Amino acid sequence: MENKGGWLHKFRQNRAVWPILALIIIFIVDAIISPGFFNVRIVEGRLFGNIIDIVYRAVPTALIAIGMAVVIGTKGIDLSVGSIVAICGAVIAWRINAGDPHIVVLIYALAVGVVCGAWNGFLVSVLGIQPIIATLILMVSGRGIGLLINLLYGGIDPSFESPLLQGMSTGSVFYIPTRIFVAAAVFIALWALIRRTALGLFVEAVGGNAAASNLAGVNARLIIFVAYIVCGITTACAGVIMTADTHTSDPVSVAVYSELDAILAVVIGGASLAGGRIYLGMTVLGALVIQALTTSILISGLPPEYNLMIKALVVLFVLFLQSENARATVKLIFKRDVQ
Amino acid sequence: MRFNKKYLPLIATVAVFLALFLIGGGMYRNFLSTMVLGNILADNSFIIIAAIGATFVILSGGIDLSVGSMIGFVGVCMAVLDSMGWHPIITAAVMILFGVAFGAAQGYVIDFCKIQPFIVTLAGLFLLRGLCFMVTLDSVPIRHDFVDFYSSIKIPLPGRGVIRSSAIVMLIALAVGIFISHFTRFGNNVYALGGDAESAQLMGVNTRRTTVQVYALAGFFSALAGVVYAMYTSSGYPLAGSTLELSAIAAVVLGGTLLTGGVGMVAGTLFGGMILGLISTLIIFDGSLNSAWIMIISGALLFAFIVLHKFLIGTFNLRGSS
Numbered sequence: 001m002e003n004k005g006g007w008l009h010k011f012r013q014n015r016a017v018w019p020i021l022a023l024i025i026i027f028i029v030d031a032i033i034s035p036g037f038f039n040v041r042i043v044e045g046r047l048f049g050n051i052i053d054i055v056y057r058a059v060p061t062a063l064i065a066i067g068m069a070v071v072i073g074t075k076g077i078d079l080s081v082g083s084i085v086a087i088c089g090a091v092i093a094w095r096i097n098a099g100d101p102h103i104v105v106l107i108y109a110l111a112v113g114v115v116c117g118a119w120n121g122f123l124v125s126v127l128g129i130q131p132i133i134a135t136l137i138l139m140v141s142g143r144g145i146g147l148l149i150n151l152l153y154g155g156i157d158p159s160f161e162s163p164l165l166q167g168m169s170t171g172s173v174f175y176i177p178t179r180i181f182v183a184a185a186v187f188i189a190l191w192a193l194i195r196r197t198a199l200g201l202f203v204e205a206v207g208g209n210a211a212a213s214n215l216a217g218v219n220a221r222l223i224i225f226v227a228y229i230v231c232g233i234t235t236a237c238a239g240v241i242m243t244a245d246t247h248t249s250d251p252v253s254v255a256v257y258s259e260l261d262a263i264l265a266v267v268i269g270g271a272s273l274a275g276g277r278i279y280l281g282m283t284v285l286g287a288l289v290i291q292a293l294t295t296s297i298l299i300s301g302l303p304p305e306y307n308l309m310i311k312a313l314v315v316l317f318v319l320f321l322q323s324e325n326a327r328a329t330v331k332l333i334f335k336r337d338v339q
Numbered sequence: 340m341r342f343n344k345k346y347l348p349l350i351a352t353v354a355v356f357l358a359l360f361l362i363g364g365g366m367y368r369n370f371l372s373t374m375v376l377g378n379i380l381a382d383n384s385f386i387i388i389a390a391i392g393a394t395f396v397i398l399s400g401g402i403d404l405s406v407g408s409m410i411g412f413v414g415v416c417m418a419v420l421d422s423m424g425w426h427p428i429i430t431a432a433v434m435i436l437f438g439v440a441f442g443a444a445q446g447y448v449i450d451f452c453k454i455q456p457f458i459v460t461l462a463g464l465f466l467l468r469g470l471c472f473m474v475t476l477d478s479v480p481i482r483h484d485f486v487d488f489y490s491s492i493k494i495p496l497p498g499r500g501v502i503r504s505s506a507i508v509m510l511i512a513l514a515v516g517i518f519i520s521h522f523t524r525f526g527n528n529v530y531a532l533g534g535d536a537e538s539a540q541l542m543g544v545n546t547r548r549t550t551v552q553v554y555a556l557a558g559f560f561s562a563l564a565g566v567v568y569a570m571y572t573s574s575g576y577p578l579a580g581s582t583l584e585l586s587a588i589a590a591v592v593l594g595g596t597l598l599t600g601g602v603g604m605v606a607g608t609l610f611g612g613m614i615l616g617l618i619s620t621l622i623i624f625d626g627s628l629n630s631a632w633i634m635i636i637s638g639a640l641l642f643a644f645i646v647l648h649k650f651l652i653g654t655f656n657l658r659g660s661s
Contacts, residue, residue: 141638309469
């Protein structure tokens with residue numbers, strides 16, 4: 001026990017430990033309750049299996065969550081992501097049925113993300129409105145905008161056919177679902193933007209202390225503005241995948257609670273809502289933990305009603321782990337037991 | 340007499356409400372009547388009751404997202420316990436006690452763990468909605484003589500309008516809310532906590548007790564809103580009240596309360612909720628518009644109000660800081 005301060009300490013200090021541990025525990029439980037859990041087979045030129053399924057379904061949440069991680073890094077929050085997905089879906093259905101080339105429609109969808117993000121960024125950085133309330137405006141009205149586009153140009157819940165978009169969402173390349181490549185590309189691009197330029201440093205500086213970073217010569221307003229646009233873009237990517245998955249635009253029920261899942265993924269990833277830190281990789285892990293949990297509940301044969309309950313308990317557990325006060329109390333109880 | 344500028348946001352809210360009401364009167368016949376007013380009061384009573392609780396939380400600088408799920412949970416419990424033969428008054432009392440306990444627990448976790456209220460009450464939202472699904476997956480009717488009696492209570496207004504029982508409960512809750520916020524020590528503590536938590540603590544406000552009390556009070560009001568909703572619709576449905584927390588927050592903001600805490604009034608929340616109700620009534624009266632417009636106009640109005648507050652605070656120094 002002489003190296004107590006050595007690898008064990010280092011191991012416990014590593015912030016990737018908790019989410020990975022959570023994931024491992026979930027997988028062990030899965031392996032016990034469902035013996036064929038880790039089986040992967042090839043059906044119709046695509047890999048199938050629970051592990052693939054978890055990654056596949058976690059993609060939209062992960063995409064939204066990495067954008068959310070950047071916004072939370074600035075000490076902000078974006079509640080409007082579900083609405084952005086809804087508007088994206090409506091615009092995609094509208095333009096595809098209007099006969100535009102599908103690649104152009106894809107650009108329109110991303111443009112929706114940029115515009116929505118710029119609106120949120122304008123409210124927060126230029127008008128100086130609190131992020132929760134600023135993004136609440138688009139959250140309240142965004143699904144209405146989606147419905148309106150549908151009613152003007154397509155009818156109720158218009159559907160569409162697009163080999164390109166559906167290929168991106170539900171297709172597969174080299175046995176691997178295409179959306180995983182899409183997500184990986186977006187992740188690498190964002191990672192490069194955050195970690196290979198100074199942007200990430202600026203975002204964390206602004207999130208840590210906006211006034212101080214302003215004095216240090218960082219244009220805090222511009223950084224915050226850009227952060228919301230980044231979140232808008234990654235959310236639009238998720239919107240494309242989610243809309244093409246059902247090839248329908250359904251603004252009322254698409255991506256409900258997605259903002260909560262995304263924020264949860266960021267928090268499980270170890271970032272504080274108080275800002276100042278961006279952990280992109282950890283956020284993706286967080287999204288995987290959430291999806292693994294959901295899939296496990298389905299596999300275990302528990303009624304799906306338990307899903308929300310268990311999610312809530314996991315959130316509370318993670319919160320307790322992150323809280324100094326709670327940890328100190330647990331330590332105290334432990335010490336008493338030992339003595 | 341010097342005019343107290345803290346009433347400015349309230350006056351703005353009332354002015355917008357009256358303007359919308361008059362616009363409606365100008366556009367549609369029969370709009371400007373006590374019947375429409377009575378209907379708006381009754382239809383939005385549960386939102387306003389929940390929003391009164393949310394006002395206290397927001398005044399204290401926090402936020403409560405568990406409101407909608409609480410309304411759903413109280414509804415399904417009332418319906419299921421009714422089918423098991425419980426009297427509605429007893430279930431209502433039990434559920435309100437549950438609401439207070441649940442709110443207090445949320446407040447305690449927020450203060451003890453020093454976590455943002457947003458995340459804690461988000462867990463509360465998931466937890467209560469999950470519990471709803473565990474209680475029942477179907478819409479369960481509430482059939483009891485007392486419910487019939489409750490919905491038959493009406494106070495006639497001049498004209499053809501009536502104040503229904505839901506509206507009566509709401510107005511009583513409002514009076515209680517106004518009393519607590521302005522005439523009790525707890526009310527002062529809430530304003531102090533929302534204005535500046537650190538200063539409040541230095542001045543001797545027990546922040547933990549106040550936080551727990553604020554969320555317990557919010558739990559009381561959202562459980563009461565759930566009871567009113569269940570009695571009004573005489574049924575319980577596990578998805579009832581979804582996203583209602585947003586309407587409650589919107590009503591509070593439209594009512595002139597600052598989300599940063601410390602500034603605002605419970606009375607404003609009544610008009611904030613009434614404005615939301617008025618928008619949907621106007622759109623239903625029009626007939627050619629649809630629910631999409633309710634969302635868009637609510638959002639636009641929210642935007643207008645937030646900018647207005649920003650302007651009022653900048654011009655009149657409402658927060659009292661430098």
